[in-house]
Amino acid sequence: MATLTAPAIRVQGVTKAFKDLQVLRGVDFEVERGSIFALLGSNGAGKTTLVRILSTLLKADGGAATVQGFDVASAPNDVRDAISLTGQFAAVDEILTGRENLVLVAKLRHLKDPGAVADDLLARFSLTDAGGRRAGTYSGGMRRRLDIAMSLIGNPPVIFLDEPTTGLDPQARIEVWDTVKELANGGTTVLLTTQYLDEAEQLADRIAILHEGTIIQNGTLAELKRLLPQAKVEYVEKQPSLEEVFLALVGPSAASAPEPVEGPDTTKEAVK
Template structure:
């Protein structure tokens, strides 16, 4: 494992009109990341994703817990840990007034790269940035800035890269382009720890992931295994009496869940179960206004583990 973290905790004290308030941002997180995989941390804003990554990146000190990063102890060898990883924050960290080349070169010198000029040229070419390398940061698009930020994080060729919400604010085309870049990192052998609140991003990119909520891990596994754990298919119904519909359909389903005015029915085989569900509703006089049959999603996993939808937090897309 390139990352082994156990029982990480972090508490902050904030000030308000009512006086000091204690916030438990991370409440005992365990992570194990294998070499060469993309590992995701999925959850809503405020779930503890960024705090967890900042602790692992040595930017803030855990209140409790231990971690080994690329063979080095997080608390005893922070300098060695920093030399073995790249970190790209949510903001990206690209300066407006300095050229992309100069910023990457500065990072190479900070990490004491043997030949900063050559390392800079190589990483700029790797991310198709050579043609815009001598432009100041303020002239770059959002997608170009993200690629520059990743180049800064990788110029010293670390085996591990932390990406904290890397596609936030990007348009669909730039998101897709950055997804391709992240997958290329895996193919080159770089391990990636990716935090995101986008369901499709976690599903498409991550070999394994944890779902976090209120500073705790509530689920862990591959996206496919987590979705199978919930159910093979989900039938979403809008009816005039959701509670009576749930009681009626309960014996025909693995699970039913009320989500505001929607009823989600989890079944193993939606196509064959659907006719029976419709007959049961008709026999009970439950009026149906809409119905949809879908494969389970990571949002269904989040709903099953937390009792609410990740989409309802305003974080998912």
């Protein structure tokens, strides 16, 4: 049974291999309720594999993980009730309008008054004026905001954002960043995977660096920066950037191979 004192997410010794490829080699971390936790790593580090395990779409080979106090292996239905997942690419129906996308998901969630739910989320994500337009006409940032809004239908306490700004232009990235900050301010726990150092630096309360299947450092931005000495030039004090910390820990030639994927990507449909 879930307890309110437990961390929103707890991962202990999780391992996963695809045939001879060991993707996760014993991952450990905790995410406090109402916080933004960034899982930072290069392509192929195991970020998406871990998110798929936490969202019950993939079974771990070893270790244990809980979300909202529910074990992902033994209580997958309870975990699914507590989470929502937004994948790397917006999973909106481009033929439907923005409002129709939201109404559809609200009906699938068996919520009362789906229209009111849709209108509330359109207002919350500054999409009211665009609600009657087909989603295919939206900009990248608008489409991603709609995607996140769809994920929040039913008020899940935990949301997984798997590289939410992939392929977005700088302005759209800022729009998504603002949305993520608002989620955390409203009490939602956010686990964010990213390979963008500035994204983790801007958003996260805590940052874990995943490299070659293990967490090699986990801390606040200030704690990670203290891993490198401060540099001084004349009277100017220079703090090490997160990029310098990351490259010093994993090396400049981190693996860039894509992670193995099993079957078609049905991430959005499986957890909404």
